[in-house]
Amino acid sequence: MVNLPLDFVNKINDLLQQDAEKFFSSYKEGKVSGLRINPLKIFKDKFLNIAPWDLESVPFCPTGFYYHAEDQPGKHPFHHAGLYYIQEPSAMLVAEVVAPKSDEKVLDLCAAPGGKSTHLAALMNNSGLLISNEIHPKRVKALSENIERLGVTNCVVTNESPERLAVKFPGYFDKILVDAPCSGEGMFRKDPEAMQYWNCDYVSHCASMQRDILESAYLMLKEGGILVYSTCTFSPEENEQSIEAFLERHPDFKLLPIEKNFGIEPGMVQWTKHHTETIVNTARLWPHRLKGEGHFVAKMLKTGATPTWQGKPATANATKEQIKFYQEFETKFLNITIDQPIIAFKDQLYALPNDCPPLVGLKIVRSGLHLGTLKKNRFEPNHALAMALKQQEIKNTFDLSMEEDLWKKYIKGETLPADDDRGWIVVTMAGFSLGWGKEVKGTVKNFYPKGLRKG
Numbered sequence: 001m002v003n004l005p006l007d008f009v010n011k012i013n014d015l016l017q018q019d020a021e022k023f024f025s026s027y028k029e030g031k032v033s034g035l036r037i038n039p040l041k042i043f044k045d046k047f048l049n050i051a052p053w054d055l056e057s058v059p060f061c062p063t064g065f066y067y068h069a070e071d072q073p074g075k076h077p078f079h080h081a082g083l084y085y086i087q088e089p090s091a092m093l094v095a096e097v098v099a100p101k102s103d104e105k106v107l108d109l110c111a112a113p114g115g116k117s118t119h120l121a122a123l124m125n126n127s128g129l130l131i132s133n134e135i136h137p138k139r140v141k142a143l144s145e146n147i148e149r150l151g152v153t154n155c156v157v158t159n160e161s162p163e164r165l166a167v168k169f170p171g172y173f174d175k176i177l178v179d180a181p182c183s184g185e186g187m188f189r190k191d192p193e194a195m196q197y198w199n200c201d202y203v204s205h206c207a208s209m210q211r212d213i214l215e216s217a218y219l220m221l222k223e224g225g226i227l228v229y230s231t232c233t234f235s236p237e238e239n240e241q242s243i244e245a246f247l248e249r250h251p252d253f254k255l256l257p258i259e260k261n262f263g264i265e266p267g268m269v270q271w272t273k274h275h276t277e278t279i280v281n282t283a284r285l286w287p288h289r290l291k292g293e294g295h296f297v298a299k300m301l302k303t304g305a306t307p308t309w310q311g312k313p314a315t316a317n318a319t320k321e322q323i324k325f326y327q328e329f330e331t332k333f334l335n336i337t338i339d340q341p342i343i344a345f346k347d348q349l350y351a352l353p354n355d356c357p358p359l360v361g362l363k364i365v366r367s368g369l370h371l372g373t374l375k376k377n378r379f380e381p382n383h384a385l386a387m388a389l390k391q392q393e394i395k396n397t398f399d400l401s402m403e404e405d406l407w408k409k410y411i412k413g414e415t416l417p418a419d420d421d422r423g424w425i426v427v428t429m430a431g432f433s434l435g436w437g438k439e440v441k442g443t444v445k446n447f448y449p450k451g452l453r454k455g
Contacts, residue, residue: 002027002188002189002192002195003195004024004027004188004195005195005198005199007199007200008185008188008195008198009024011200011235012024012234015234015236015271019288022288023286023287023288025288026189026286026287026288027188027189027287029189030069031069031189031190031293032066032088032089032190032287032291032292032293033066033067033068033069033086034058034064034065034066034067034086034087034088034089034092034292035055035064035065035067035073035084035085035086035087036061036063036064036065036084036085036087036092036115036119037063037064037065037083037084038063038082038083038084038085038118038122038150038151039063039122039125040082040121040122040125040126040150040151040152041081041082041083041150041151041390041432042083042432044062044063047083047084050078050430051073051078052076053067053068053071053073054067054068054071055067058089058092058291058292059261059262060092060093060096060261060262060264061089061092061093061096062096063092063122064087064089064092066089066291073086074086077400077402077407077411077429077434078429078430078432080149080407080411080429080434081428081429081432081433081434082149082150082151082387082432082433083432085114085115085118085119085146085150087115087119088115088187088190088232088292088293089291089292089293090186090232090285090290090292090293090294090295091115091116091232091292091293091295092119093264093283093285093295093297094116094119094177094179094228094230094295094297095116095119095120095123095177096119096123097228097230097258097283097297097299098120098123098175098177098226098228098299099123100120100123100124100128100130100174100175101124101128101174102124102125102127102128103127103128104124104128104129104174104175105128105129105131105172105173105174105175105355106120106124106128106129106130106131106173106174106175106176106177107130107131107133107165107169107173107175107176107177107217107220108120108130108131108132108133108177108179109133109162109165109176109177109178109179109213109216109217110133110134110135110178110179110180110181110213111132111133111134111143111157111179112134112136112139112140112142112143113139113142113143113146114132114142114143114145114146114147114150115146116177116179117130117132117143117146117147117152117155118146118147118150118152120177121147121150121152121154121155122150124154126151126152126153126154127154127354128154128353128355129154129156129353129354129355129356129357130152130154130155130156130353131155131156131157131158131165131173132147132155132156132157132158133157133158133159133160133162133165134157134158134159135159135160135161135162137159140157140159140365141365143157143365144157144365144366145452147366148366148370148383148384148387149387150387151387151388151389151433152388153351153353153368153369153388154353154368155353155366155368156352156353156356156359156364156366156367156368157364157365157366158362158363158364158365159363159364159365160362160363162212162213162216162217163212163216164362165216165220165362166215166216166217166219166220168357168361168362169220169309169357170219170220170306170307170309171219171220171221171222171223171306171307171308171309172220172222172309172311172357173220173221173222173225174222174225174226175221175225175226175227175228176217176220176221176225176226176227176228177228177230178210178213178214178217178227178228178229178230179230179231180206180209180210180213180214180229180230180231180238180242181206181209181210181213182206182210182231182232182233182235182238183197183198183202183203183206183233183235183238184197184198184232184233185198185232185233185234185235185294186231186232186233186234186285186287186293186294186295186296187232187293187294189287189293190293203233203235203237203238204237206233206235206238207235207237207238207241207242210229210231210238210242211242211245211246214227214229214242214246215249218246218250218253218302221302221306222302222306222308222309223302223303223304223305223306224301224302224303225301225302225306226256226299226300226301226302227253227299227300227301227302228297228298228299228300229242229243229246229297229298229300230295230296230297230298231295231296232293232294232295232296233294233296234286234294234296236268236271236272238296239267239271239282239284239296239298240267240268240269240271240272240276240279240282241271241272241273243255243267243279243282243298243300244272244273244274244276244279245273246300247276247278247300248274250304252302252303252304253300253301253302253303253304254278254300254301254303255278255279255281255282255298255299255300256281256299256300256301257281257299258281258282258283258297258298258299260283262290263285263286263289263290264283264284264285264289264290265283265284265285265286265289266279266280266281266282266283266284267279267280267281267282267283267284267296267298268284281298281299282296282297282298282299283295283296283297283298284296285297309357311357311358312358313354313355313356313357313358314341314343314352314356314357314358314359315341316341316342316343316352317343317344318342318343318344318349319344322342322344322349322374323342325374325377325378325379326338326342326349326371326372326374326379328379329372329378329379329381329424332395332423332424333381333394333395333396333423333424334389334393334394334395335392335393335394335395336389336393338351338369338371340352340353340354340368340369341354341356342371343367344374345364345367347373347374347375348370348372348373348374348382349370349371349372349373349374349379350366350367350368350369350370350371351368351369351371352367352368353368356368366384369384369385369388370382370383370384370385371384371385372385381424381436383435383436383447383448383449383452386426386433386434386435386436387433387435389426389433390433391428391431391432391433394425394426394433396422396423396424396425396426396439397425397426397427397428397431398416398418398425398426398427398428398437398439398444399428399429399430399431400416400427400428400429400434402429402430407429407434408454410427410434410435410437410446410448411434411448411452411453411454412453412454413446413448413450413453414446415443415444415445415446416437416443416444416446417442417443417444418439418442418443418444419442420439420442421439421440421441421442422439423438423439423440424436424437424438424439425437425438425439425444427444427448434448435447435448435449436448
Protein backbone atom coordinates (compact mmCIF):
# COMPACT_ATOMS: atom_id res chain seq x y z
CA MET A 1 0.00 0.00 0.00
CA VAL A 2 1.13 3.56 -0.71
CA ASN A 3 2.38 5.33 2.43
CA LEU A 4 0.14 8.41 2.28
CA PRO A 5 0.98 11.73 4.02
CA LEU A 6 -0.67 11.94 7.45
CA ASP A 7 -2.25 15.35 6.77
CA PHE A 8 -3.75 13.96 3.55
CA VAL A 9 -5.16 10.93 5.41
CA ASN A 10 -6.74 13.20 8.04
CA LYS A 11 -8.17 15.46 5.34
CA ILE A 12 -9.76 12.57 3.44
CA ASN A 13 -11.19 11.13 6.68
CA ASP A 14 -12.83 14.50 7.38
CA LEU A 15 -14.18 14.82 3.82
CA LEU A 16 -15.38 11.28 3.13
CA GLN A 17 -16.13 10.10 6.69
CA GLN A 18 -17.82 6.66 6.34
CA ASP A 19 -16.62 6.33 2.75
CA ALA A 20 -12.97 6.95 3.64
CA GLU A 21 -12.20 3.28 4.32
CA LYS A 22 -13.28 2.28 0.79
CA PHE A 23 -11.19 5.12 -0.62
CA PHE A 24 -8.04 4.05 1.24
CA SER A 25 -8.62 0.41 0.26
CA SER A 26 -8.18 1.42 -3.39
CA TYR A 27 -4.52 2.15 -2.60
CA LYS A 28 -3.95 -1.55 -1.86
CA GLU A 29 -4.70 -2.24 -5.52
CA GLY A 30 -2.30 -1.61 -8.38
CA LYS A 31 -2.57 1.47 -10.57
CA VAL A 32 -4.84 1.26 -13.59
CA SER A 33 -3.18 1.42 -17.02
CA GLY A 34 -4.80 2.77 -20.18
CA LEU A 35 -4.18 3.64 -23.80
CA ARG A 36 -6.22 5.76 -26.19
CA ILE A 37 -6.36 4.79 -29.86
CA ASN A 38 -5.38 7.56 -32.28
CA PRO A 39 -8.07 7.78 -35.00
CA LEU A 40 -5.89 10.18 -36.98
CA LYS A 41 -3.83 7.08 -37.83
CA ILE A 42 -6.10 4.05 -37.47
CA PHE A 43 -9.77 3.16 -37.00
CA LYS A 44 -10.69 1.49 -33.73
CA ASP A 45 -11.89 -1.80 -35.27
CA LYS A 46 -8.68 -2.22 -37.26
CA PHE A 47 -6.54 -1.45 -34.23
CA LEU A 48 -8.36 -4.05 -32.13
CA ASN A 49 -7.70 -6.59 -34.88
CA ILE A 50 -3.94 -6.00 -34.93
CA ALA A 51 -3.27 -5.18 -31.24
CA PRO A 52 -1.50 -8.12 -29.55
CA TRP A 53 -3.00 -7.44 -26.10
CA ASP A 54 -6.14 -8.17 -24.13
CA LEU A 55 -7.90 -4.78 -23.99
CA GLU A 56 -11.00 -3.66 -22.08
CA SER A 57 -13.05 -0.58 -23.02
CA VAL A 58 -12.94 2.57 -20.91
CA PRO A 59 -16.70 3.24 -20.65
CA PHE A 60 -16.58 7.05 -20.82
CA CYS A 61 -14.12 7.30 -23.75
CA PRO A 62 -14.97 5.52 -27.05
CA THR A 63 -11.29 5.25 -28.04
CA GLY A 64 -9.97 4.42 -24.56
CA PHE A 65 -8.91 0.97 -23.33
CA TYR A 66 -7.50 -0.57 -20.18
CA TYR A 67 -4.49 -2.85 -20.61
CA HIS A 68 -2.51 -5.13 -18.31
CA ALA A 69 0.62 -3.38 -17.07
CA GLU A 70 2.84 -6.37 -17.91
CA ASP A 71 1.94 -5.97 -21.62
CA GLN A 72 4.01 -2.75 -21.86
CA PRO A 73 2.48 -1.30 -25.07
CA GLY A 74 4.79 1.72 -24.70
CA LYS A 75 7.63 -0.50 -25.93
CA HIS A 76 5.79 -1.75 -29.02
CA PRO A 77 6.55 -0.37 -32.53
CA PHE A 78 2.89 0.68 -32.85
CA HIS A 79 3.59 3.18 -30.07
CA HIS A 80 6.51 4.64 -32.04
CA ALA A 81 4.14 4.82 -35.03
CA GLY A 82 1.69 6.93 -33.01
CA LEU A 83 -1.25 4.51 -33.18
CA TYR A 84 -2.12 5.23 -29.56
CA TYR A 85 -1.27 7.39 -26.56
CA ILE A 86 -0.55 5.87 -23.15
CA GLN A 87 -2.94 7.75 -20.87
CA GLU A 88 -4.37 7.39 -17.40
CA PRO A 89 -8.01 6.33 -18.00
CA SER A 90 -9.74 8.97 -15.84
CA ALA A 91 -7.91 11.70 -17.77
CA MET A 92 -9.62 10.50 -20.97
CA LEU A 93 -12.94 11.98 -19.83
CA VAL A 94 -11.71 15.57 -20.08
CA ALA A 95 -11.39 16.00 -23.87
CA GLU A 96 -14.68 14.13 -24.32
CA VAL A 97 -16.30 16.81 -22.14
CA VAL A 98 -14.67 19.60 -24.19
CA ALA A 99 -16.11 17.92 -27.33
CA PRO A 100 -14.40 20.23 -29.83
CA LYS A 101 -15.74 20.50 -33.38
CA SER A 102 -13.64 20.36 -36.52
CA ASP A 103 -14.24 24.02 -37.44
CA GLU A 104 -13.50 25.52 -34.02
CA LYS A 105 -10.60 27.43 -32.51
CA VAL A 106 -9.53 25.57 -29.38
CA LEU A 107 -6.92 26.35 -26.72
CA ASP A 108 -5.33 23.81 -24.38
CA LEU A 109 -3.79 26.27 -21.96
CA CYS A 110 -1.72 23.90 -19.76
CA ALA A 111 -1.07 21.19 -22.28
CA ALA A 112 2.07 19.15 -21.42
CA PRO A 113 2.73 16.30 -21.85
CA GLY A 114 0.03 16.21 -24.54
CA GLY A 115 -2.49 13.52 -23.68
CA LYS A 116 -5.46 15.85 -23.75
CA SER A 117 -4.15 17.92 -26.69
CA THR A 118 -3.70 14.86 -28.90
CA HIS A 119 -7.18 13.73 -27.85
CA LEU A 120 -8.64 17.13 -28.79
CA ALA A 121 -6.88 17.03 -32.18
CA ALA A 122 -8.30 13.57 -32.85
CA LEU A 123 -11.83 14.71 -31.99
CA MET A 124 -11.32 17.66 -34.37
CA ASN A 125 -10.10 15.26 -37.09
CA ASN A 126 -7.01 17.45 -37.58
CA SER A 127 -9.22 20.35 -38.76
CA GLY A 128 -9.86 23.78 -37.29
CA LEU A 129 -7.19 25.27 -35.05
CA LEU A 130 -5.72 23.89 -31.83
CA ILE A 131 -3.22 25.95 -29.84
CA SER A 132 -1.44 23.82 -27.24
CA ASN A 133 0.42 25.91 -24.69
CA GLU A 134 2.84 24.96 -21.95
CA ILE A 135 4.61 27.54 -19.81
CA HIS A 136 7.52 25.28 -18.73
CA PRO A 137 10.28 25.00 -21.37
CA LYS A 138 11.30 21.45 -20.42
CA ARG A 139 7.74 20.13 -20.44
CA VAL A 140 6.85 21.82 -23.74
CA LYS A 141 9.45 19.62 -25.49
CA ALA A 142 7.56 16.45 -24.53
CA LEU A 143 4.31 18.10 -25.62
CA SER A 144 5.73 18.93 -29.04
CA GLU A 145 7.13 15.41 -29.49
CA ASN A 146 3.77 13.82 -28.70
CA ILE A 147 1.95 16.16 -31.09
CA GLU A 148 4.45 15.06 -33.74
CA ARG A 149 4.30 11.31 -32.99
CA LEU A 150 0.51 11.20 -33.24
CA GLY A 151 0.48 12.95 -36.62
CA VAL A 152 -1.31 16.11 -35.46
CA THR A 153 -1.29 18.81 -38.15
CA ASN A 154 -3.83 21.40 -36.94
CA CYS A 155 -1.84 22.42 -33.86
CA VAL A 156 0.44 25.32 -32.94
CA VAL A 157 2.57 24.60 -29.85
CA THR A 158 3.44 27.67 -27.77
CA ASN A 159 5.66 28.20 -24.71
CA GLU A 160 3.94 31.19 -23.12
CA SER A 161 2.38 32.42 -19.90
CA PRO A 162 -1.43 32.51 -19.88
CA GLU A 163 -1.25 36.28 -19.25
CA ARG A 164 0.72 36.93 -22.46
CA LEU A 165 -1.64 34.77 -24.49
CA ALA A 166 -4.61 36.66 -23.05
CA VAL A 167 -3.18 39.95 -24.35
CA LYS A 168 -2.74 38.39 -27.79
CA PHE A 169 -6.10 36.60 -28.11
CA PRO A 170 -8.95 38.48 -26.38
CA GLY A 171 -12.33 36.89 -27.18
CA TYR A 172 -10.73 34.56 -29.73
CA PHE A 173 -11.40 30.91 -28.78
CA ASP A 174 -14.55 28.81 -29.13
CA LYS A 175 -13.36 26.37 -26.49
CA ILE A 176 -10.65 26.48 -23.85
CA LEU A 177 -9.34 23.65 -21.70
CA VAL A 178 -7.63 24.54 -18.44
CA ASP A 179 -6.13 21.27 -17.20
CA ALA A 180 -4.75 23.14 -14.26
CA PRO A 181 -1.47 22.56 -12.44
CA CYS A 182 -2.59 21.07 -9.13
CA SER A 183 -1.43 19.34 -5.95
CA GLY A 184 -1.72 15.96 -7.70
CA GLU A 185 -3.52 14.07 -4.96
CA GLY A 186 -5.34 11.96 -7.54
CA MET A 187 -2.03 10.61 -8.86
CA PHE A 188 -0.57 9.32 -5.56
CA ARG A 189 -1.32 5.69 -6.51
CA LYS A 190 -0.01 6.08 -10.07
CA ASP A 191 2.98 8.28 -9.19
CA PRO A 192 4.04 8.04 -5.52
CA GLU A 193 6.70 10.72 -6.12
CA ALA A 194 3.85 13.26 -6.27
CA MET A 195 3.53 12.86 -2.49
CA GLN A 196 6.96 14.43 -1.95
CA TYR A 197 5.64 17.84 -3.01
CA TRP A 198 2.32 17.63 -1.20
CA ASN A 199 1.42 19.61 1.88
CA CYS A 200 -1.50 21.82 2.90
CA ASP A 201 0.35 24.99 1.91
CA TYR A 202 1.01 23.56 -1.54
CA VAL A 203 -2.74 23.00 -2.00
CA SER A 204 -3.34 26.69 -1.20
CA HIS A 205 -0.55 27.74 -3.57
CA CYS A 206 -2.09 25.67 -6.39
CA ALA A 207 -5.55 27.13 -5.77
CA SER A 208 -4.13 30.66 -6.09
CA MET A 209 -2.30 29.76 -9.30
CA GLN A 210 -5.46 28.19 -10.75
CA ARG A 211 -7.41 31.39 -10.06
CA ASP A 212 -4.94 33.42 -12.16
CA ILE A 213 -4.97 30.92 -15.02
CA LEU A 214 -8.77 30.92 -15.09
CA GLU A 215 -8.78 34.72 -15.32
CA SER A 216 -6.63 34.55 -18.45
CA ALA A 217 -8.92 31.90 -19.91
CA TYR A 218 -11.93 34.13 -19.22
CA LEU A 219 -10.45 36.92 -21.32
CA MET A 220 -9.67 34.66 -24.28
CA LEU A 221 -13.06 32.92 -24.54
CA LYS A 222 -15.63 34.35 -26.93
CA GLU A 223 -19.31 34.84 -26.11
CA GLY A 224 -21.06 31.47 -26.28
CA GLY A 225 -17.74 29.69 -25.78
CA ILE A 226 -17.07 26.70 -23.53
CA LEU A 227 -14.48 26.61 -20.75
CA VAL A 228 -13.57 23.21 -19.30
CA TYR A 229 -11.57 23.09 -16.08
CA SER A 230 -9.96 19.90 -14.81
CA THR A 231 -7.53 18.75 -12.14
CA CYS A 232 -6.09 15.44 -10.95
CA THR A 233 -6.62 16.22 -7.28
CA PHE A 234 -9.31 15.56 -4.65
CA SER A 235 -8.88 18.90 -2.85
CA PRO A 236 -12.13 20.94 -2.61
CA GLU A 237 -10.00 24.11 -2.47
CA GLU A 238 -8.75 23.36 -6.00
CA ASN A 239 -12.01 21.93 -7.33
CA GLU A 240 -15.47 22.91 -6.08
CA GLN A 241 -14.23 26.03 -4.29
CA SER A 242 -12.10 27.11 -7.23
CA ILE A 243 -15.09 26.90 -9.58
CA GLU A 244 -17.45 28.52 -7.07
CA ALA A 245 -15.11 31.50 -6.71
CA PHE A 246 -14.73 31.79 -10.50
CA LEU A 247 -18.52 31.84 -10.97
CA GLU A 248 -18.87 34.50 -8.28
CA ARG A 249 -16.30 36.68 -10.06
CA HIS A 250 -17.94 36.05 -13.43
CA PRO A 251 -21.74 35.79 -13.27
CA ASP A 252 -21.80 35.64 -17.08
CA PHE A 253 -20.71 32.00 -16.78
CA LYS A 254 -22.95 29.08 -15.96
CA LEU A 255 -22.10 25.49 -15.15
CA LEU A 256 -23.26 22.90 -17.68
CA PRO A 257 -24.10 19.36 -16.58
CA ILE A 258 -21.63 16.53 -17.24
CA GLU A 259 -23.13 13.07 -17.70
CA LYS A 260 -22.75 10.95 -14.56
CA ASN A 261 -22.43 7.32 -15.62
CA PHE A 262 -19.99 4.47 -15.02
CA GLY A 263 -19.13 5.53 -11.46
CA ILE A 264 -18.62 9.23 -12.23
CA GLU A 265 -20.08 11.26 -9.35
CA PRO A 266 -21.24 14.89 -8.97
CA GLY A 267 -19.23 17.62 -7.30
CA MET A 268 -19.95 18.09 -3.60
CA VAL A 269 -22.16 21.07 -2.70
CA GLN A 270 -21.24 20.71 0.99
CA TRP A 271 -17.58 21.31 0.12
CA THR A 272 -18.25 24.76 -1.36
CA LYS A 273 -17.98 27.85 0.82
CA HIS A 274 -21.42 29.27 -0.04
CA HIS A 275 -23.40 26.11 -0.72
CA THR A 276 -23.52 26.62 -4.49
CA GLU A 277 -26.16 24.11 -5.66
CA THR A 278 -25.10 24.05 -9.32
CA ILE A 279 -21.74 22.53 -8.34
CA VAL A 280 -23.47 19.14 -8.73
CA ASN A 281 -23.06 19.71 -12.48
CA THR A 282 -19.30 19.16 -12.10
CA ALA A 283 -17.84 15.65 -12.15
CA ARG A 284 -15.63 13.76 -9.74
CA LEU A 285 -13.81 10.55 -10.56
CA TRP A 286 -12.80 8.53 -7.49
CA PRO A 287 -10.45 5.51 -7.53
CA HIS A 288 -12.84 3.52 -5.32
CA ARG A 289 -15.82 4.22 -7.60
CA LEU A 290 -14.36 3.39 -11.04
CA LYS A 291 -11.27 1.98 -12.74
CA GLY A 292 -9.01 5.02 -12.81
CA GLU A 293 -7.27 7.62 -10.68
CA GLY A 294 -8.67 10.83 -9.17
CA HIS A 295 -9.99 13.60 -11.42
CA PHE A 296 -12.33 16.60 -11.32
CA VAL A 297 -14.01 18.22 -14.35
CA ALA A 298 -16.20 21.33 -14.71
CA LYS A 299 -17.80 22.59 -17.94
CA MET A 300 -18.91 26.24 -18.19
CA LEU A 301 -20.67 28.34 -20.81
CA LYS A 302 -19.84 32.02 -21.28
CA THR A 303 -23.07 33.96 -21.83
CA GLY A 304 -21.78 37.53 -21.56
CA ALA A 305 -20.69 39.78 -24.41
CA THR A 306 -16.99 39.77 -25.25
CA PRO A 307 -15.00 42.16 -27.44
CA THR A 308 -14.48 40.52 -30.83
CA TRP A 309 -10.92 39.61 -31.80
CA GLN A 310 -9.77 42.14 -34.37
CA GLY A 311 -6.86 40.30 -35.95
CA LYS A 312 -6.57 38.66 -39.37
CA PRO A 313 -5.33 35.16 -40.26
CA ALA A 314 -1.63 34.67 -40.87
CA THR A 315 -0.51 34.48 -44.50
CA ALA A 316 2.26 32.52 -46.19
CA ASN A 317 5.68 34.16 -46.04
CA ALA A 318 7.83 31.52 -47.77
CA THR A 319 9.48 32.81 -50.95
CA LYS A 320 8.71 31.37 -54.37
CA GLU A 321 12.12 29.70 -54.43
CA GLN A 322 11.59 28.10 -51.01
CA ILE A 323 8.19 26.79 -52.05
CA LYS A 324 9.65 25.54 -55.33
CA PHE A 325 12.19 23.34 -53.53
CA TYR A 326 9.44 21.89 -51.34
CA GLN A 327 7.09 21.30 -54.28
CA GLU A 328 9.84 19.51 -56.21
CA PHE A 329 10.17 17.13 -53.26
CA GLU A 330 6.38 16.79 -52.97
CA THR A 331 5.95 15.96 -56.68
CA LYS A 332 8.72 13.36 -56.62
CA PHE A 333 7.98 11.57 -53.36
CA LEU A 334 4.38 12.25 -52.24
CA ASN A 335 0.89 11.57 -53.60
CA ILE A 336 -0.67 14.64 -51.94
CA THR A 337 -0.42 18.41 -52.18
CA ILE A 338 -0.14 20.59 -49.06
CA ASP A 339 -2.66 23.40 -49.52
CA GLN A 340 -2.23 25.25 -46.21
CA PRO A 341 -0.21 28.46 -46.00
CA ILE A 342 3.51 27.66 -45.93
CA ILE A 343 5.66 29.81 -43.69
CA ALA A 344 9.42 29.93 -43.27
CA PHE A 345 11.35 30.41 -40.03
CA LYS A 346 14.83 30.94 -41.44
CA ASP A 347 15.51 27.63 -43.22
CA GLN A 348 12.56 25.74 -41.67
CA LEU A 349 9.24 25.32 -43.52
CA TYR A 350 5.90 24.78 -41.79
CA ALA A 351 2.35 24.30 -43.05
CA LEU A 352 0.13 26.48 -40.86
CA PRO A 353 -3.32 25.29 -39.83
CA ASN A 354 -5.98 27.04 -41.92
CA ASP A 355 -7.21 30.34 -40.44
CA CYS A 356 -4.25 30.43 -38.04
CA PRO A 357 -3.71 33.80 -36.33
CA PRO A 358 -0.42 35.69 -36.66
CA LEU A 359 2.20 34.26 -34.31
CA VAL A 360 4.59 37.24 -34.23
CA GLY A 361 5.83 38.04 -30.73
CA LEU A 362 5.02 34.62 -29.25
CA LYS A 363 7.41 31.85 -28.21
CA ILE A 364 6.55 29.25 -30.83
CA VAL A 365 7.75 25.67 -30.52
CA ARG A 366 5.79 24.18 -33.45
CA SER A 367 3.89 26.18 -36.08
CA GLY A 368 1.55 23.53 -37.41
CA LEU A 369 3.08 20.76 -39.51
CA HIS A 370 6.89 20.93 -39.72
CA LEU A 371 7.55 20.11 -43.37
CA GLY A 372 11.34 20.19 -43.34
CA THR A 373 14.59 22.07 -43.82
CA LEU A 374 15.87 24.02 -46.81
CA LYS A 375 19.48 23.16 -47.56
CA LYS A 376 21.66 24.12 -50.51
CA ASN A 377 19.25 23.99 -53.48
CA ARG A 378 17.26 21.15 -51.95
CA PHE A 379 14.62 20.28 -49.39
CA GLU A 380 15.07 17.71 -46.61
CA PRO A 381 11.82 16.44 -45.01
CA ASN A 382 11.21 16.59 -41.26
CA HIS A 383 10.20 13.63 -39.09
CA ALA A 384 6.84 15.34 -38.40
CA LEU A 385 5.91 15.14 -42.07
CA ALA A 386 6.53 11.39 -42.14
CA MET A 387 4.41 10.91 -39.02
CA ALA A 388 1.52 12.86 -40.55
CA LEU A 389 1.47 10.86 -43.80
CA LYS A 390 -0.72 7.84 -44.47
CA GLN A 391 0.57 4.97 -46.58
CA GLN A 392 -1.46 5.94 -49.66
CA GLU A 393 -0.03 9.47 -49.51
CA ILE A 394 3.58 8.25 -49.93
CA LYS A 395 5.08 7.11 -53.23
CA ASN A 396 7.80 4.91 -51.74
CA THR A 397 7.65 2.97 -48.46
CA PHE A 398 9.91 0.42 -46.81
CA ASP A 399 7.88 -1.88 -44.57
CA LEU A 400 9.65 -3.62 -41.71
CA SER A 401 9.09 -7.11 -40.39
CA MET A 402 8.38 -7.44 -36.69
CA GLU A 403 9.75 -11.00 -36.66
CA GLU A 404 13.19 -9.88 -37.82
CA ASP A 405 13.31 -7.01 -35.31
CA LEU A 406 14.31 -4.61 -38.09
CA TRP A 407 12.18 -1.95 -36.42
CA LYS A 408 14.46 -2.06 -33.36
CA LYS A 409 17.48 -1.45 -35.60
CA TYR A 410 15.64 1.43 -37.27
CA ILE A 411 14.73 3.27 -34.04
CA LYS A 412 18.34 2.82 -32.85
CA GLY A 413 19.44 4.79 -35.92
CA GLU A 414 21.06 1.90 -37.81
CA THR A 415 21.15 1.63 -41.61
CA LEU A 416 19.04 -1.08 -43.23
CA PRO A 417 19.72 -3.33 -46.23
CA ALA A 418 17.65 -2.63 -49.37
CA ASP A 419 17.38 -3.76 -53.01
CA ASP A 420 16.64 -0.44 -54.71
CA ASP A 421 17.73 3.16 -55.16
CA ARG A 422 14.50 5.19 -54.76
CA GLY A 423 15.72 8.13 -52.70
CA TRP A 424 13.43 9.37 -49.94
CA ILE A 425 11.17 6.66 -48.50
CA VAL A 426 9.01 6.39 -45.40
CA VAL A 427 9.93 3.45 -43.20
CA THR A 428 6.72 1.77 -42.02
CA MET A 429 5.55 -0.95 -39.65
CA ALA A 430 2.44 -2.80 -40.87
CA GLY A 431 1.89 0.17 -43.20
CA PHE A 432 2.17 2.86 -40.48
CA SER A 433 4.89 5.51 -40.61
CA LEU A 434 7.91 5.30 -38.32
CA GLY A 435 10.04 7.95 -40.04
CA TRP A 436 12.20 8.78 -43.06
CA GLY A 437 14.91 6.83 -44.72
CA LYS A 438 16.90 7.48 -47.88
CA GLU A 439 17.41 4.50 -50.13
CA VAL A 440 20.73 4.82 -51.95
CA LYS A 441 22.51 1.99 -53.79
CA GLY A 442 20.98 -0.86 -51.82
CA THR A 443 21.16 0.80 -48.38
CA VAL A 444 18.53 2.70 -46.39
CA LYS A 445 20.23 5.63 -44.68
CA ASN A 446 18.52 6.26 -41.35
CA PHE A 447 16.85 9.65 -40.71
CA TYR A 448 15.10 8.70 -37.47
CA PRO A 449 15.67 11.72 -35.16
CA LYS A 450 18.69 11.33 -32.90
CA GLY A 451 16.75 12.62 -29.92
CA LEU A 452 14.19 9.81 -30.26
CA ARG A 453 16.57 6.90 -30.83
CA LYS A 454 16.41 4.01 -28.39
CA GLY A 455 19.40 1.95 -27.29
